[in-house]
Amino acid sequence: MTVEKENFRKRVEALINVPTLEGVLEKIKPLMDSSNAGVEDIATIISSDQVLSAKILRVVNSVFYGFPGRISSLRHALIILGFDAVKGLILSTSVFDAMLAGGFYGLWEHSMGCAVTAGIIARKTRDPNPEEISIAALLHDIGKVIIKTELPEESSRIDQAVKENQISTYDAEREILGFDHTTVGEWLCQGWNLPDKLADPIAFHHKPDLSQFAQRPTAIAHVANVFVRAIGFGFGGDNLVPQINSAAWEILDMSDSLVKEIVKEMDGKLEDAEDFLAANGIQM
Amino acid sequence: MKLAKPAVNDRGVVLFGTGAELTEDIIARLSKAGVKRMTVEGHPVNTDGQEKDLGQEIAELHDRFRSVEKDPLMRKIRGFFVERLKERAKEA
Numbered sequence: 344m345t346v347e348k349e350n351f352r353k354r355v356e357a358l359i360n361v362p363t364l365e366g367v368l369e370k371i372k373p374l375m376d377s378s379n380a381g382v383e384d385i386a387t388i389i390s391s392d393q394v395l396s397a398k399i400l401r402v403v404n405s406v407f408y409g410f411p412g413r414i415s416s417l418r419h420a421l422i423i424l425g426f427d428a429v430k431g432l433i434l435s436t437s438v439f440d441a442m443l444a445g446g447f448y449g450l451w452e453h454s455m456g457c458a459v460t461a462g463i464i465a466r467k468t469r470d471p472n473p474e475e476i477s478i479a480a481l482l483h484d485i486g487k488v489i490i491k492t493e494l495p496e497e498s499s500r501i502d503q504a505v506k507e508n509q510i511s512t513y514d515a516e517r518e519i520l521g522f523d524h525t526t527v528g529e530w531l532c533q534g535w536n537l538p539d540k541l542a543d544p545i546a547f548h549h550k551p552d553l554s555q556f557a558q559r560p561t562a563i564a565h566v567a568n569v570f571v572r573a574i575g576f577g578f579g580g581d582n583l584v585p586q587i588n589s590a591a592w593e594i595l596d597m598s599d600s601l602v603k604e605i606v607k608e609m610d611g612k613l614e615d616a617e618d619f620l621a622a623n624g625i626q627m
Numbered sequence: 628m629k630l631a632k633p634a635v636n637d638r639g640v641v642l643f644g645t646g647a648e649l650t651e652d653i654i655a656r657l658s659k660a661g662v663k664r665m666t667v668e669g670h671p672v673n674t675d676g677q678e679k680d681l682g683q684e685i686a687e688l689h690d691r692f693r694s695v696e697k698d699p700l701m702r703k704i705r706g707f708f709v710e711r712l713k714e715r716a717k718e719a
């Protein structure tokens with residue numbers, strides 16, 4: 344039996360303001376949607392919530408581990424990363440909480456690994472916005488978190504189907520739910536009004552050729568997901584390396600030597616990420 | 628015993644830099660300051676037999692690629708990761 348899609352969509356949309364952030368979110372959302380809002384306005388509101396500020400900085404420094412000088416204030420994060428990225432970051436802090444609360448450590452590691460790898464690919468291919476792409480990659484599996492927390496019974500059946508039938512989580516979700524985590528992620532992005540450069544990698548990281556508005560970030564998130572699964576960092580729900588989409592591969596146009604450099608850098612940076620996770624009490 | 632990577636606390640603040648000499652006293656102080664893990668120079672210490680050898684790592688890598696191994700691009704990408712595993716083994 345499949346889950347009634349429209350009903351579940353409504354449930355996901357109702358979730359948007361649920362995490363521990365209601366007060367701050369309510370204040371920030373209009374500011375972020377407004378073109379007149381300044382860094383100071385947003386930084387002041389976020390800084391008024393020390394827990395949220397600490398969480399955002401924790402994610403910033405974990406994703407950009409090794410960022411020169413480290414990001415030590417919200418103002419600094421907003422200036423360097425821009426509003427859209429910080430909006431994604433606020434969402435990522437609630438994802439981080441949900442993953443830890445639910446014990447989904449493997450999925451958090453996988454997400455962090457993708458963020459780090461997407462940043463490497465973006466920089467190596469001279470993309471102008473590597474930080475934004477990292478955040479998109481960090482959030483790419485947000486739909487899986489929602490499925491795990493909101494549909495625990497179906498989630499267990501998905502895990503069982505992955506094991507018994509040796510299929511990917513993506514295929515198992517489609518079989519059991521009638522839709523998959525990319526669709527759920529897309530609903531969340533729509534509710535949050537996330538820009539296409541963050542929403543498309545979440546919605547289309549399995550089918551990057553469907554991205555209309557952010558082809559390059561989506562291609563990078565797609566390849567980062569494949570590479571992180573290849574290296575075996577974290578656990579995205581199954582241990583299968585997915586097929587690389589040829590259109591996405593062509594967009595990135597990477598030479599063999601560049602791919603080798605990326606793999607080498609991944610190896611070192613993921614080790615750093617592992618250290619960071621251990622420092623935060625998450626053992627691989 | 629020297630640090631191979633900076634010692635950071637749970638907020639990501641670097642407390643001791645790479646190359647710093649560690650003593651029992653310093654380790655205790657770092658631990659008190661929220662440092663939960665330190666990486667030291669040299670070959671890893673006793674890992675209770677959990678450290679994988681190169682052959683095992685390559686076998687696991689091949690297993691992860693099992694559903695795409697017929698695709699030429701995926702075989703090439705697998706080759707890059709195998710190459711990296713071999714390089715890392717040499718570096719150790």
